[in-house]
Amino acid sequence: MTTIDVQICEVGPRDGLQNAKNLMDTEAKKRWISALAASGLREIEVGSFVPPKLIPAMADTGDIVTHALGISGLKVVALAPNIKGYERAQASGAHKITFPVSASFKHSVSNVRMTPDEMVAQVKACCALRDARPLAQRPEIEGTVATAFGCTLQGEVPEDEVVRLAIALVEAGVNSVALADTVGYANPAQMKRIFRRTREAIGMKLDGVHLHNTRGLGLANALAAFEEGARAFDSSMGGLGGCPFAPGASGNVVTEDLVFMFESMGVKTGISFEGLLAARESLVQALPQEPVYGHFSAAGLPKGFQRAA
Ligand code: COA
Ligand code: ZN
Numbered sequence: 001m002t003t004i005d006v007q008i009c010e011v012g013p014r015d016g017l018q019n020a021k022n023l024m025d026t027e028a029k030k031r032w033i034s035a036l037a038a039s040g041l042r043e044i045e046v047g048s049f050v051p052p053k054l055i056p057a058m059a060d061t062g063d064i065v066t067h068a069l070g071i072s073g074l075k076v077v078a079l080a081p082n083i084k085g086y087e088r089a090q091a092s093g094a095h096k097i098t099f100p101v102s103a104s105f106k107h108s109v110s111n112v113r114m115t116p117d118e119m120v121a122q123v124k125a126c127c128a129l130r131d132a133r134p135l136a137q138r139p140e141i142e143g144t145v146a147t148a149f150g151c152t153l154q155g156e157v158p159e160d161e162v163v164r165l166a167i168a169l170v171e172a173g174v175n176s177v178a179l180a181d182t183v184g185y186a187n188p189a190q191m192k193r194i195f196r197r198t199r200e201a202i203g204m205k206l207d208g209v210h211l212h213n214t215r216g217l218g219l220a221n222a223l224a225a226f227e228e229g230a231r232a233f234d235s236s237m238g239g240l241g242g243c244p245f246a247p248g249a250s251g252n253v254v255t256e257d258l259v260f261m262f263e264s265m266g267v268k269t270g271i272s273f274e275g276l277l278a279a280r281e282s283l284v285q286a287l288p289q290e291p292v293y294g295h296f297s298a299a300g301l302p303k304g305f306q307r308a309a
Helices: 012-016 026-038 061-069 083-092 105-112 116-131 159-172 188-205 218-227 255-264 273-286
Strands: 007-010 043-048 075-079 096-102 140-146 176-181 206-211 232-235
Touching: 007 255, 012 026, 012 043, 012 075, 026 043, 026 061, 026 273, 043 061, 061 075, 061 083, 075 083, 083 096, 083 116, 096 105, 096 116, 105 116, 105 140, 116 140, 116 159, 140 159, 159 176, 159 188, 176 188, 176 232, 188 206, 188 218, 206 218, 218 232, 218 255, 232 255, 255 273
Parallel strands: 007 043, 007 232, 043 075, 075 096, 096 140, 140 176, 176 206, 206 232
Antiparallel strands: none
């Protein structure tokens, strides 16, 4: 297996499809996830264990996880919003379970009907469930500090609150913490400042960022985080995505463009451009009415482009 410099986690099957206008049927999801993995993506957030009545697009997540676990070398990620979601995710065999813990009080209540501290308490209880299992059967738990750069419901989110929650999540027992710009409010200077402050507080437990491109700064923010030491990035094919409980949230940073940015800098992703374009074709076929975005897919590779060896 080739070495990589950054780990890109494709979140389209979760963040993208939870917000898509139409449902993607289960077989089409499986084909799309297989095509994504075939492009070299080694980590895919394949769905969420939320009440099916609340987000019908995620009703088949158990089935999707089972399919994804059959793909060799793939780290299968699922989102859980509470203990019940964690128990379902753990039973599914997902390798990594991620929790949205909003630093905005208003978004937290809107998204999970819990305060940020109540959410941390849920994560702590799930870490205890994880630790009660034999070592080899423990999933990784990630706490994502959501709305870490601002919130459409609340406006400003205090940086101290982001850092406080990151520390609380580490104390709760998570394996890693990520910072999410849920509604696309971040700018690169802010990204650098908050990433650095959080690293100072929790060290390498902070490994990644989850970015939305609502105001066109997704790639600039990714680069800013990379320069501060981030090596794990969430992104979404075609720039799908958005939280249904955060008004104004639109798509994630586009996977194809993020891969192109890194590869053109000589930063290895392990992902093939041809493979990404094939997976994009499978997405477009499955959801023909859904708008898909991206610059790389429209423009292609520059003449004479060479990947770093
Ligand atoms: N999976 C399946 N069912 C669940 C569930 C889960 N993770 N969590 C709760 N439920 C069920 C309960 O069993 C209960 O069922 P019943 O009505 O048949 O008794 C019902 O849902 C309500 O449970 P409750 O604990 O009162 O939940 P709630 O209505 O307060 O909702 C959350 C809280 C966290 C479950 C919900 O807000 C949620 O899923 N939020 C996540 C939203 C999201 O995915 N956002 C985008 C990603 S950031
Ligand atoms: Zn998101």
